[in-house]
Amino acid sequence: MEYEEMSELKERVLTLLSEKNFRELKRIINELQPVDTAILLDEMNDKDILPIFRLLSKENAAETFVEMSYDGQELLLNSFTDAELKAVFDEMFLDDTVDIIEEMPANVVKRIIKQSDAETRKLINEILKYPRDSAGTIMTVEYVSLREQWTVKECFDRIRKIAVDKETIYNCYVTDDKRKLIGTVTVKDLLLHDYETPLTDFMQREVISVEATDDKEFVAQQIAKYDLSALPVVDSENRMLGIVTVDDVLDVMEQEATEDMSIMAAVTPSTDTYMEQSIWQIWKNRIPWLLILMISATFTGLIINTFEGTLHAISPLLFASIPMLMDTGGNAGSQASVTVIRGLALDEIRPKDALKVLWKEIRVSALLALCLSVVCFGKLYLLDGLAFGNPYTWDICLAVSLSLFATVVLAKIVGCMMPMLAKVCKLDPAVVASPFITTIVDALSLIIFCLISMGLLQA
Amino acid sequence: MEYEEMSELKERVLTLLSEKNFRELKRIINELQPVDTAILLDEMNDKDILPIFRLLSKENAAETFVEMSYDGQELLLNSFTDAELKAVFDEMFLDDTVDIIEEMPANVVKRIIKQSDAETRKLINEILKYPRDSAGTIMTVEYVSLREQWTVKECFDRIRKIAVDKETIYNCYVTDDKRKLIGTVTVKDLLLHDYETPLTDFMQREVISVEATDDKEFVAQQIAKYDLSALPVVDSENRMLGIVTVDDVLDVMEQEATEDMSIMAAVTPSTDTYMEQSIWQIWKNRIPWLLILMISATFTGLIINTFEGTLHAISPLLFASIPMLMDTGGNAGSQASVTVIRGLALDEIRPKDALKVLWKEIRVSALLALCLSVVCFGKLYLLDGLAFGNPYTWDICLAVSLSLFATVVLAKIVGCMMPMLAKVCKLDPAVVASPFITTIVDALSLIIFCLISMGLLQA
Numbered sequence: 001m002e003y004e005e006m007s008e009l010k011e012r013v014l015t016l017l018s019e020k021n022f023r024e025l026k027r028i029i030n031e032l033q034p035v036d037t038a039i040l041l042d043e044m045n046d047k048d049i050l051p052i053f054r055l056l057s058k059e060n061a062a063e064t065f066v067e068m069s070y071d072g073q074e075l076l077l078n079s080f081t082d083a084e085l086k087a088v089f090d091e092m093f094l095d096d097t098v099d100i101i102e103e104m105p106a107n108v109v110k111r112i113i114k115q116s117d118a119e120t121r122k123l124i125n126e127i128l129k130y131p132r133d134s135a136g137t138i139m140t141v142e143y144v145s146l147r148e149q150w151t152v153k154e155c156f157d158r159i160r161k162i163a164v165d166k167e168t169i170y171n172c173y174v175t176d177d178k179r180k181l182i183g184t185v186t187v188k189d190l191l192l193h194d195y196e197t198p199l200t201d202f203m204q205r206e207v208i209s210v211e212a213t214d215d216k217e218f219v220a221q222q223i224a225k226y227d228l229s230a231l232p233v234v235d236s237e238n239r240m241l242g243i244v245t246v247d248d249v250l251d252v253m254e255q256e257a258t259e260d261m262s263i264m265a266a267v268t269p270s271t272d273t274y275m276e277q278s279i280w281q282i283w284k285n286r287i288p289w290l291l292i293l294m295i296s297a298t299f300t301g302l303i304i305n306t307f308e309g310t311l312h313a314i315s316p317l318l319f320a321s322i323p324m325l326m327d328t329g330g331n332a333g334s335q336a337s338v339t340v341i342r343g344l345a346l347d348e349i350r351p352k353d354a355l356k357v358l359w360k361e362i363r364v365s366a367l368l369a370l371c372l373s374v375v376c377f378g379k380l381y382l383l384d385g386l387a388f389g390n391p392y393t394w395d396i397c398l399a400v401s402l403s404l405f406a407t408v409v410l411a412k413i414v415g416c417m418m419p420m421l422a423k424v425c426k427l428d429p430a431v432v433a434s435p436f437i438t439t440i441v442d443a444l445s446l447i448i449f450c451l452i453s454m455g456l457l458q459a
Numbered sequence: 460m461e462y463e464e465m466s467e468l469k470e471r472v473l474t475l476l477s478e479k480n481f482r483e484l485k486r487i488i489n490e491l492q493p494v495d496t497a498i499l500l501d502e503m504n505d506k507d508i509l510p511i512f513r514l515l516s517k518e519n520a521a522e523t524f525v526e527m528s529y530d531g532q533e534l535l536l537n538s539f540t541d542a543e544l545k546a547v548f549d550e551m552f553l554d555d556t557v558d559i560i561e562e563m564p565a566n567v568v569k570r571i572i573k574q575s576d577a578e579t580r581k582l583i584n585e586i587l588k589y590p591r592d593s594a595g596t597i598m599t600v601e602y603v604s605l606r607e608q609w610t611v612k613e614c615f616d617r618i619r620k621i622a623v624d625k626e627t628i629y630n631c632y633v634t635d636d637k638r639k640l641i642g643t644v645t646v647k648d649l650l651l652h653d654y655e656t657p658l659t660d661f662m663q664r665e666v667i668s669v670e671a672t673d674d675k676e677f678v679a680q681q682i683a684k685y686d687l688s689a690l691p692v693v694d695s696e697n698r699m700l701g702i703v704t705v706d707d708v709l710d711v712m713e714q715e716a717t718e719d720m721s722i723m724a725a726v727t728p729s730t731d732t733y734m735e736q737s738i739w740q741i742w743k744n745r746i747p748w749l750l751i752l753m754i755s756a757t758f759t760g761l762i763i764n765t766f767e768g769t770l771h772a773i774s775p776l777l778f779a780s781i782p783m784l785m786d787t788g789g790n791a792g793s794q795a796s797v798t799v800i801r802g803l804a805l806d807e808i809r810p811k812d813a814l815k816v817l818w819k820e821i822r823v824s825a826l827l828a829l830c831l832s833v834v835c836f837g838k839l840y841l842l843d844g845l846a847f848g849n850p851y852t853w854d855i856c857l858a859v860s861l862s863l864f865a866t867v868v869l870a871k872i873v874g875c876m877m878p879m880l881a882k883v884c885k886l887d888p889a890v891v892a893s894p895f896i897t898t899i900v901d902a903l904s905l906i907i908f909c910l911i912s913m914g915l916l917q918a
Contacts, residue, residue: 224709301783305778348732367742
């Protein structure tokens with residue numbers, strides 16, 4: 001729904017509410033997609049949310065609730081009667097329940113758990129035990145399991161009976177009497193065989209599965225690589241625990257990309273959207289990195305301090321090239337680092353490729369550096385020197401260009417190797433991205449510049 | 460498949476090939492997942508690829524071919540007989556065929572088109588006409604269409620008859636006799652109703668669809684937002700053209716995130732992976748941005764040139780703070796810009812939020828700047844000054860800290876506003892990311908620093 005439609009809708013809903021025309025209001029909001037209802041409610045004033053929410057049908061209520069912001073959910077949970085709370089959670093799929101429980105304060109969680117039946121409570125507790133960001137935390141336990149001796153007809157009878165409670169029914173899992181996963185079959189396969197054919201004749205016996213403790217990023221990679229619509233999750237003894245569906249993975253991929261981008265820009269990632277975060281949260285996510293990087297940058301200052309007198313004596317013009325050297329070094333480094341970090345994240349580059357990557361970057365950087373140095377020399381000598389009459393002698397231009405060459409090559413090497421090193425050390429490669437590499441490259445390029453200038457130009 | 464398994468497998472395949480044990484080789488490679496076979500073939504020497512590929516069963520051959528790198532595909536296409544080429548393309552889904560055609564040189568494309576039947580050729584040509592990155596280019600035209608007067612039983616008969624040729628059968632589309640889309644129904648819905656129920660009793664009449672010319676990023680957002688497994692693509696008169704499935708969207712999302720990250724790091728995005736690109740390609744994607752940014756950074760140098768004498772006369776220590784000011788400004792700016800760029804990409808921030816974002820960033824930046832300035836003042840005055848005995852007077856420290864404060868606030872404002880501005884001007888917000896903002900902020904921060912220093916310190 002476009003922004004304009006949404007504002008119109010909001011106006012209309014508020015008018016109906018003030019007119020107490022609940023009949024029409026009920027009709028309108030039950031015709032919306034639950035996602036859109038959620039967006040609408042999140043934009044309402046606190047006092048209007050509950051009266052509107054109460055007009056939703058049972059199914060719409062649960063689906064809308066799942067899509068709302070955590071703030072909106074908490075507000076509703078605090079206003080719900082016990083019966084309302086139970087009604088909403090009974091309609092929800094278990095993985096959504098667990099997502100909400102993980103974000104709510106303890107007193108709210110207690111109320112939710114209290115309203116669940118014993119079986120659900122047990123399942124919730126099991127899922128909550130899986131490590132953070134593991135397959136177990138994003139799986140759903142509502143899947144269709146079949147037995148290998150069943151015929152197609154028996155399978156369809158089973159599916160027809162239980163389909164209404166399952167998030168996805170198109171991928172079915174064949175388990176033995178110890179719940180071990182022995183095969184899979186899709187509804188499409190079932191439709192392509194006669195009603196009397198037994199499953200064992202055509203089920204797929206080679207199954208791609210993940211363990212509940214595997215990282216959810218790995219799960220996303222597997223689903224993307226093998227173009228699956230669902231992936232079974234098993235325990236260490238290959239017993240079926242649940243499934244991860246491709247729509248859960250879409251969210252994981254979006255989150256992971258956002259996380260990597262945040263970390264690369266020196267921001268602690270957050271699961272809340274920017275508009276949801278308070279200024280204190282934003283401050284908290286940004287200040288540590290700015291402080292660390294500021295302190296490290298002062299060491300670059302020490303280098304300038306050490307050489308300032310000498311450089312000034314040689315030629316005050318030398319200072320003018322420092323920002324250009326630092327910026328170009330930083331840019332060259334972050335080009336290499338971001339490329340490698342993204343390659344590692346998508347599993348297109350692996351730690352064993354380290355030497356290949358290094359050799360590639362050395363050649364690319366030599367080409368880039370050559371090109372930049374020639375342009376830099378020409379610009380300083382011809383434009384700033386001859387045309388604008390600044391006293392740029394050929395040896396000053398040479399010193400700057402040589403420093404630029406060395407800076408670009410070094411920046412590329414540091415830029416490509418740091419993320420590889422982080423990966424080998426089992427750290428997140430994104431952590432060593434641009435800002436850190438810039439700080440290192442700044443210091444290196446300044447030292448090179450000072451040394452080359454002194455070597456070439458000092459009488 | 461893990462890297463170790465893959466190397467072992469490669470060894471084994473090469474041994475069998477040299478022993479001419481084709482029977483065993485055939486068994487092994489036909490048991491693999493096509494994705495893994497593709498990875499294996501891409502790692503082989505050119506001369507070994509065709510003999511191994513010829514051992515694949517008809518279905519496996521097509522699926523493996525689709526997953527291979529463009530280089531591998533081109534090699535095979537040049538070695539195929541006409542009959543082999545036809546066999547592979549006949550088994551492929553049309554959207555995959557189009558993907559391959561878009562990447563291959565003209566002579567290869569001609570051969571592919573020549574081997575297709577008239578109907579396929581017409582469809583290929585239609586798809587090739589859609590604008591770059593539009594829904595039309597990623598949709599598949601093989602979907603299940605049903606009629607509203609049919610009963611569940613008639614629907615299942617139809618699905619059973621055509622399922623084998625369709626990429627997905629679980630989402631079915633109800634069209635009228637002018638091919639207009641009037642509703643959808645899932646196989647799950649069909650399974651939940653009696654065989655004699657007519658479709659019109661329960662089909663979903665409110666359909667979320669996109670037009671063939673809509674951007675594929677919008678398609679991905681719709682699918683992610685409404686948790687769909689497939690989305691119908693229609694023309695401007697609501698006639699059904701095809702569907703986009705969620706697995707196509709996974710690839711789109713991965714590509715879009717990679718593209719945004721590349722652009723943010725000042726690299727022209729490429730559809731080839733890093734390992735596939737030649738050093739010339741990498742050079743070509745990086746050099747224009749480095750050149751532009753280098754030239755713009757020299758303007759910062761001009762500012763230093765202008766003030767160098769004055770700063771040197773006030774205190775040579777002032778130069779030591781320049782890298783710290785420039786780096787912190789750059790980091791503060793890129794924190795804001797990356798957050799806003801990602802928010803815009805995920806549709807969490809919209810152009811109408813511009814003032815809200817600005818007001819938020821002003822408050823956050825004031826908090827951040829205050830904190831950084833105090834630490835900076837303390838570090839210069841107490842550590843560098845009193846402890847290490849550099850002549851940092853309190854007014855030098857104040858000048859640096861004040862400049863830092865102003866730089867951080869300005870950097871945040873520029874950082875959050877530039878992407879919003881780009882969005883409003885219909886440009887890709889990622890283009891104005893960190894490197895460009897850093898260049899602008901560098902110049903601004905240097906001017907501020909020089910002016911504040913002169914104002915405070917010049918006798």
